[in-house]
Amino acid sequence: RDEIRIGDLAQNPDTGNLELREYLPGDSYPDNPYRVDPDRGHGDPRLRPWYIKAKQAGRPLWSDAYIFLGTGDNPNVPGVTYATPFYHEDGSFMGVMTADIDLLSLCGYFNEMRRSRDEQAVPQGPTSAVAFVMDGTKDSHVIAFHDIEQIMRKNPDDPSSWELIPGEELTETGLKGFYENVIEGDVQIPDEGPTEIDYTISGIAYTGLFQKLRGADMPNWLIGVTIEENEYMGRIHAILRETFLWGFLCLAAGIVVSVFVSRRISQPLQMLSMEAQAIGVGKLDEVEERRFPIREVDSLFRAKEEMKKGLRSFEKFVPRELVRELLASGREAELGGERAYLTVAFADIVNFTSISELMPPEEVVKMLSRFHGILYQSISETHGTIDKYIGDAVMSFWGAPVENPDHAFGACLAALHAQARLAEERKRIKDSSAPPIHCRIGINTGDLVVGNMGIPDRLSYTVIGDSVNLASRLEGLNRYYGTDIIVSENTYRAVSDRLIARKLDRVYVKGKTQGVFVYQLIGEKGKVEEKTLRDLQRYEEALEKYLDRSWEDSIRILEELQKGHPNDKSILLLLSRCCKFMEEAPD
Structure with missing residues (x-):
């Protein structure tokens, strides 16, 4: 607010000269100026090109870049003017209203961006990449650049004033080459979309990417970036070249807008953007409670947190990896499945029916919670997916939705870890009234169908097939043999180099004409x-x-x-x- 001032040029009745008078917004205009500068009134604005052109055109227009009239504090400010003519009720010309845009802040933004980029480039050294805004006409000037001394100089005819350096007199190598090849060259500048150009100057190959400023009645400006080819070709593969330059173009294109946006808006929006990207890859962690002074931004933040709560709840009902895969892909879950070679496991509590009949329902729930918690820990740490809870039983599989070629070993390791944790749990509750939990596990590896089953409005991500049925029957065989983990021959072959198992028997299962060998899983090699x-x-x-x-x-x-x-x-x-x-x- 303190930087907003109103100024006018008026003729002093005593001296006959034009003088600059400035007012603060709260002052009484025009009787109470807070400062009068008779020394700056020599530039009659009616003789300025923007005044003459706006009056002649009869419509709003942008001026070329020039040195503002300024004030005693800062008389040499480059900028552009948006001039709008206005008229009396009878249609006669009244004057021109202008909005002056200071380009020093834009240059400062370019400088900060380059400084930050150079700091990140260590130990590679400063970057050759430069972003700029250039007038697209033949009498071109560089409007904004990170080094103001490269585009502005003292007027040779009047050392007390300053002027923008003409394009043909630029000394910065990348800018000079761009000017010679684009402005003075035969390059066609399209009204829409970016244009890439390769050129060589002083024996150095450059690549440039530029685009016209789009929009009705916008100035004829080119927003661009140049970089030495050796710099980016030495750091990245050729396939990333376009991506690298597009990134610089996006930064440069956003500068014109972001310079004029308040940080009170940009910072929370940037935070929300980062949160949205994190949600897109399934990162749903809670963040510190914040309040924002802008109501719309605060509402967005609250809505985002509510969405994350909903997604975190959703993860509790379906496999977390599946949720993250759907979020990352941007696709809606659809009915269907595909054939896959995976490992399936079934686990349940020994004598659960007898135990639960003697316990209050609340205690049964607590016991199941302890059991399911131990299984969940063992399954998740080996990258398995819990398919469903079936009373006291747990069905799980390995190798989907995240591909895992070592799925059989993961399933077996999860079973061993679960039995070890249950043994520790039995020791812990030995002196309490809680019943000890014993578990039987069956594991099979084979071909099956995995995907979204059910109906279009109600899906379940699961696995089906003979291999699933065999895993369930192997779990039941534990009761017959007095064992706690039985695996199929397919599973044992996949893990025999790392795990110890006892060939238990040859059994015949429903749907199979040949007997299959089953194995009792004992432990890891070197630990038995x-x-x-x-x-x-x-x-x-x-x-x-x-x-x-x-x-x-x-x-x-x-x-x-x-x-x-x-x-x-x-x-x-x-x-x-x-x-x-x-x-x-x-x-």
Whole structure:
């Protein structure tokens, strides 16, 4: 507000000279000027080109860049004028009203932008890229540049005044080459869209990108940027060349507008822009509560936070990776699926029905929350996706929606971690009334269909197929063999170089004509005791004897193992089967 002043030039009745009188907005115009400057009244504005042209044209127009009349504080200010003629009611000419735009602030903005860019360029050194605004006429001047001394000088005919340097006398290499090739050259300057130009001056190759200032009655200005080819070609691939120059053009094109926008508006809008980009890639973290003095900006900020709350709630019902993928792609979720080779796991609580019947509903919910929390931690840290909660059971899969070629290992590792955490949980609640939680897990790897299933108005991101059914049946087999983790042969083959498993049996499942081997997952290689490894090897020897119908040899090995593992149901099961077949061999 303090910088807004009203000025007029009027003839002093005593001296007959024009004098500049200035007023503050609150003063009584024209009787109470706060300053009178008789020394600055020598420039009659009616002789200025903008006054004459506006009067002749009879319409608003932009002037060429020139040195303002100024004041005693700052008499040498480059700028442009938007002049509008106005008339009496009878149509006779009254005068010209102007809006003067100071170009020093625009030059300062260019300088700050270049200084910031040079600081970021360390250790590469200062950049050769320069942004500028140039008059597009043949009698061209540079209107705005980061170094004011490159475009403005003392008037040779009047050292007390200043003038803009003509285009043909420019000394800055990039600008001079641009002027010679574009303004004086044969380059066609389109009214719409940017234009790229390559040129060489003083043996240095440059690339420039420029565009006309668009809009009705806008001045004939070119907004552009030039840069040495060696600079950007040495730092980026050729495929990024256009992107690099477009970035500079976007910065330069936004300068003319942003110089005249209050920081009280631009800063919160920039913050909102960054938040919107973060939301676009799925970053929904809460930010510090803020209030903004501009009501519309404050409303935008509040609405953005409400949107993030809604998206965070949405992530609790569907896989987080799926939400982030949809946000990043900009696509709406659609019905459909695709074939994929993934790993699926089912897990549920042992004897859940019996346990829950003896507990109040509130305690059942707490127990399920502890169980689901442990599984969620183990699944998420191995990049798995929880498909759904089915009562006490949890269905999950690995390899989608984010591709993961090591999905089988991730699933197995999640199962081992979950069992380890459940064991720690049982120790923690040992002395409490809470029931201990034991879990059975089945894992299978195979071809299936993954995608959005359901109806167009109600979708569920899930997996379907025989491989899913097999994983569910493997989970149930744990009850039969007394194990806690059973994996399929496909899964074991994918992880056998890193994990230890016991070949448990060959089973026949519904929908399969051939038997499939199943494995009990034991642990990671290097973390399993030698005795356990020897017992696993002996069990697999007994299983091979059993499959070869060498019942006696198998019984002998199993009886030895039973002494050290009297409660191992898988040993007892295979032993009883061998004894039965000793009496009556199968077909």
